[in-house]
Amino acid sequence: MSRLLIGKKAPSFRAKAAQGDKIIDGFSLDDFLGQYVVLFFYPLDFTFVCPTEVHAFQEALQQFKQRNAQVIGCSVDSGFSHLAWLSTPKAKGGIEGIEYPIISDLNKKIANDYGVLHEEEGIAYRGLFLIDRQGMIRHLLINDFPIGRSVEEVLRILDALICFEMHGEVCPANWSVGKKTMQPDAVGLVHYFS
Incomplete structure (x- = not known):
């Protein structure tokens, strides 16, 4: 089970x-x-x-x-x-x-x-x-x-967790270090896509 x-x-x-x-x-x-x-x-x-x-x-x-x-x-x-x-x-x-x-x-x-x-x-x-x-x-x-x-993907996921813990922002699809994160709310999503 x-x-x-x-x-x-x-x-x-x-x-x-x-x-x-x-x-x-x-x-x-x-x-x-x-x-x-x-x-x-x-x-x-x-x-x-x-x-x-x-x-x-x-x-x-x-x-x-x-x-x-x-x-x-x-x-x-x-x-x-x-x-x-x-x-x-x-x-x-x-x-x-x-x-x-x-x-x-x-x-x-x-x-x-x-x-x-x-x-x-x-x-x-x-x-x-x-x-x-x-x-x-x-x-x-x-x-x-x-x-x-993919060990590279494991490192990317670890980086995303560290980023979230440090900044409180979430990491969108295909995120990697240096790319844009966003606030975890509707305003953050609008800002991310704008």
Whole structure:
């Protein structure tokens, strides 16, 4: 059964996560309160679209850090599988050099709690959740297995949230940094289109 998580507290968990060459016990989103969190799920380690996404987030990691955002990956693989993938070179389909944590959701509870578990396959869809500094989900996107995500779009959405929080103005369609925002009322809409 699916439930909409927008505007709700991100489901909490404690899990193992791999980062660098170690496994972290008791990894929790609570450790990142006060920061934005980009939590993304991918189906499996050692697959095909997944490493392209994992590397794409790494390539933009500094841009996320500049926005006070922590990137976190998650799949249903074990922490040991994550470590093996982290030690496999990119040229061989691995994710060597990834700096951000990758959660092990071996019992599939996290994917289920976030509504991204494909129960028949036992793996997660490509779910992405933007969590604000208070731990609330402000954006989510779920792609089917063959469709990779755009990290540029994730940054644009994060910028829109930051802009709204700083200025109280809303961001219209196709907005990006430097473009016009508007007051969230009828007068603002008229002004925007004029």
